[in-house]
Amino acid sequence: xxxxxxxxxxxxxxxxxxxxxIKRLVSNNIEVVAFGLRKGEVAGVEIDTDLIPxxxxxxVTLYLNPARxxxxxxxxxxxxxxxxxxxxxxxxxxxxNILKANNIAFEVACTLVLLSTNQY
Numbered sequence: 001x002x003x004x005x006x007x008x009x010x011x012x013x014x015x016x017x018x019x020x021x022i023k024r025l026v027s028n029n030i031e032v033v034a035f036g037l038r039k040g041e042v043a044g045v046e047i048d049t050d051l052i053p054x055x056x057x058x059x060v061t062l063y064l065n066p067a068r069x070x071x072x073x074x075x076x077x078x079x080x081x082x083x084x085x086x087x088x089x090x091x092x093x094x095x096x097n098i099l100k101a102n103n104i105a106f107e108v109a110c111t112l113v114l115l116s117t118n119q120y
Contacts (some may be wrong), residue, residue: 002031003120004056006079008072009063010034010047017087018063021111030113033057051075061085061111066092068116085111 005025007025011018013100018034021041025032026043033054036047051072057079062069069092076084083105086092100104114120 003058004031004054005059005061006054006075006081007032007034007045007056007061007063009068010036010042010045011063012036012038012040012042012047016063017112021061021063021087021115024112024115028120032118051070054079057081059083059085061087062090063087065089066094069095073098077104080104083107085109085114087111 007018007022009018010022013019022032022034022045023043026045032045034045034047035051037049038047039049040047058081059078060076060081062085073095081104084099086106086108087110096106
């Protein structure tokens with residue numbers, strides 16, 4: 001099963017965890033789409049700077065702090081993902097409640113760890 005993943009908060013900087021996650025997802029043959037503040041490409045994945053209504057998104061993995069997430073609440077819900085992953089530093093009880101109200105699963109976990117332990 002393809003777990004198409006949106007990396008929200010994607011960075012072109014190789015030292016950023018969002019950048020590492022894109023590379024690791026691609027190397028695990030997972031379809032990746034990405035949104036960030038700067039256009040560019042990481043591991044063959046174009047980083048979009050517009051909020052595109054992607055279809056069939058299984059997972060949204062967050063790399064934005066809670067204050068930065070607020071403007072994306074409606075967007076995340078509109079994608080109807082199967083789950084949202086809150087990476088370290090992105091934990092957000094307000095968004096947890098919104099996801100619960102929309103029957104969207106979430107987990108507080110690290111995408112890189114999930115991938116390396118075959119739990120993704």
